[in-house]
Amino acid sequence: MTAAETALLRGGPRYGEGRAALLAAAVRVGATRGLRHLTYRSVAAEAGVAHGLVAHHFGSRDALIEEALQFSLDHGVASLSSAPGSGDVSALFVGVTSWFEQDADDAVFQYELILESRRRPELRPHVERLYEAYREALRVEMKACGLPDDLNLVHLVFAALDGLVFQQVCLGQTGATEAALDQLRGLLSRLR
Incomplete structure (x- = not known):
C-alpha cells in the first residue's frame, strides 16, 4: 500500500x-x-x-504536472537496474515488470503526458526531459556494463524498452515482456 x-x-x-x-x-x-x-x-x-x-x-497546475512527472520518473529510472552501477548486464531491466506491477500508474501517467504533448505543445519540454532522463540513466548503466558509450545504441535499447513497457501497459502480457527483456539482455551481453 x-x-x-x-x-x-x-x-x-x-x-x-x-x-x-x-x-x-x-x-x-x-x-x-x-x-x-x-x-x-x-x-x-x-x-x-x-x-x-x-x-x-x-x-500552478503546470508545477503540479512537472513535479508529478519527476515523482513518477524517479520510480521508473530506478527500475532500469536491480544493481545500479554494478556492471552486471543480468541486472539490467530486472525491475521493469515489477515496477509496472507495483506502480502501473507511474508508467501510464508518463504515457498520458507523452500523448497529451501532441495536443498541447507546451508539454513537450516535459516529454523531452522524461526521455533524456531515461536515456542518460540507461547510458550510465550500459557504460558500467562495459558496453560501448554510443548514444545511438542507447537510443535503440531505450526505444525497445519503451516499446515493451508500452505493450505491457496496453496488453498486460508479463511473460512476453520478461522473455523479450531476457533476449535484450542476451544481445547486450554479446556486444561487450
Missing part, C-alpha cells in the same frame, strides 16, 4: 507526508482519468485533502 493509500484510509496524509501523497494522487488521477482531468480538486479528492492544500504546495 502506498503512502497516499494509507493516508486515504486515515482520512488524509499525516504531517510531512502531504507533498508525496499529493504527487502520488496526481499521478493516479493523470493515469486513470487523463491529464485533462488533472485539477487541484481531482488531486485533492484523490488524496483526501482540501483543494487549497494542492494549490499551496504547487502554485
